Amino acid sequence: NIGKIAVIINGYDDSDLSQYPLFPSVRAGKRAKVNSFAGAPVVSLNGHRVSQKRLLARWPELIVVEADIRELEQFDGFRDWRNDPDVIIGQVWPLLTHQCRRSLAVYCSRSGLVSIGSLGLQFKHLTEVMASYYRKGSAFAVNFLNSGDAQNMIDEIEYERYKVQYINYEANVISTTSRLWGGEGNRIQVAREKGQPLIITTDREMTKKKFLKGELTYKLSPIGGCTSLEPCDKISFTSIFACIDCEKSILDDDRSLKNIQRGLNNLKRGQSLFVPENPQYKQLESEISEIYNKLEKRGLRKKMDALV
Template sequence: QLLRAGKDRLGYTVLNPSSFNLKRPGSNQHPVIPTRIYLSLINVTGDLLGQLYQGIGTYESFIAAFADEHYALNLHTQKCLGLGGKRNYRPDMPQALMEHGLSEVFTNEFACPFKRDLQTVLLKMQYLAKTIIHLYTGMRDQEVMRMTYNCLSQETVRPTVKDEHGVVRDQPQSVSVLTVYVFSTTTKFTGYKKEAAWLAPGEVVQAIEICQAICRGLAKLYKVELDDECPLFLNPSILGYYRKNTEVIVTGFRSKRLQLNALQALTIQSEDLVELAQSDPCRDFYSDHKFVIGNPWTLNSHQFRRALAFYGSSSGFLSLPTVRAQFKQMTIQMARYYSNGFDSLRTIFGYFDNEKGQFVLPKDHFAFDFQMAMPMSVANQLIAELLFSEEPLFGGTGSFMQKQAQRVEAGEIHIEEVRADTERRVKSGAISYRPTLLGGCTKVGRCDSFMLGDYTECLSCEGAIIKPEKVNVAIEDASEELSCYAVDSGEYQIVKGDIDRLSAFKARLIDIVESEE
């Protein structure tokens, strides 16, 4: 139709799209960060965050002192400048750090022996804060860089609950959120700016507070107001040699000088490659030059988003015993706010759309990634733990998975088919997964026996996955517990019944299979 209208009427020439190669080049999805490296990232960044948080009260005054262009210069340079005698000498950098109580903060990774190093060190501090925000929120790079100084706030998600007599039964519950500008358009293609928010765990709050303290000091040098237009990651380039011509801009983090040595020390090991191969069987990680054993794990902001969605959603079903306590708490918060009550979540973490007349979430909000990652994480866990399990599996689902593993090994079906079918069943709500004392459970919904601690009911449940090793451990533990009770006590009879049921199951099924092998 445009060609018929002609160039004279349109004012431009219409080109034939068939003349161009519009196909996107092939690319791989960002890999999930292996568990060992991911947990190390949490630990390392947590330790560095604790180091920087010690100076939260003095960053502002320390940075503001550099309004004096001679401040923190070494004494030799000050003598050469002729500042008018010793009484006019300013403290050098080690003395300046000591006077502000920052000597223990600006050490090791953030060592700053000379004034010329301060700009780079502050950039590293901002880079660490940015990494922590990505690690714990799943925000995209441009979303983090759009944050302003006043981005942190408290939102009430549950008001005070009182009974009919006015007595407070439940205290109000609030969460810390990060406010970020999102850009949208109306049907008239006029752009407008709205705000959206992300859940901010304790580590993110501390990282934001460090950035705010640095920003306050830099704002005094730039002589700008700390309003909603002031960027949180204010560029410390004003501390450089060409400070008079410096513009108020947002920090850029592309320089390799900002890479933290502690993160570069996280190298790839053989078990990481095994885990990567299980997470994506269609991809050859062993031949990829980016994943060579002994090389540092290459980080980018989007990896954190996918890893957080994967591990965060998994935390609702599985336990990661070596995860820091703070991370466990954070994933519980995520499961609560990103998985359940999605309608109420929109009013807290979304923005009001004038066109629709309601609260909506931005299409790229992390909550959607988290929700989508839940069936994928469950499917991956089922496949990794069960199809690749070296020990035989029993129980309703366990026997089925054992047969599937045998079919995969025999070449009757492909692992991709099993993965797709498992993801589909999890997404439709047909199966779930959680660890149990005897193995695992794929039953969907409430389980009264699980809640009451009657774990032997798993032996006859269709959704159970029974592992021989765990049955043996359960028998040993129960036998040890039995010796603590009197023979005629009720506790003795209950534990004795559990041992009998476990032993009967073991003799009837497990021992027979093991003897055949």
């Protein structure tokens, strides 16, 4: 796709793919290097040097120092870092784009704040084995989040996160006119209908204080909201409908039904790839039927089907 974009921008010739590079220069210019391809110039190494100079202008500390070597020796003591030709004191760090993913995995794991499952979701890994590979050696890494400055930053992020949760809760629960359902949503809705609304929906200042203290939470889920203070171990990429039966969920007739309908359409598209006799087809049919049955029990099937 990038190659097609380069063709459109610069008028390159990709009619003969054997003469079109895998990594063409998106912006043709003096720094582009033609090599042996007739269709388009390839990305020049000079561009990397220009990017490196730009980074150094902003962060001069990207030069390798003695403390860096000592940290590397602590991280991987089986490698001769002092005689490594790629990491030389006084020279620029040999940064590569993919190192950002590796560093993120290592330091997230070392902090103890990010589970391997969360890391796998962030990296879009299909298996936890790959996430484990990325964070290899993290036990020997420096836990820089132990510093005072880092802790202050984390506290600020947490405060903002709690504040955003309350804002979403106020908009989607307290102020909504849509009928609520789901485990916690049904409790709030029943109290409203009895004319005895819960204090968390009437005393906004108190509710906001509880959110900012972390005593209440409202996390957006694939089909609604979640009020569980603990990490969710029910939702996965292959099953986003666990919220329907969860006692901590807050769902509504508008947004939630639209998201459920979208999820069902995705299941049906996946099912269409198989013949009816295929076990995978039958498994998806069972999942779709189960979701429809849950909606029928709640009297929501017809309302969802009526959505455009």
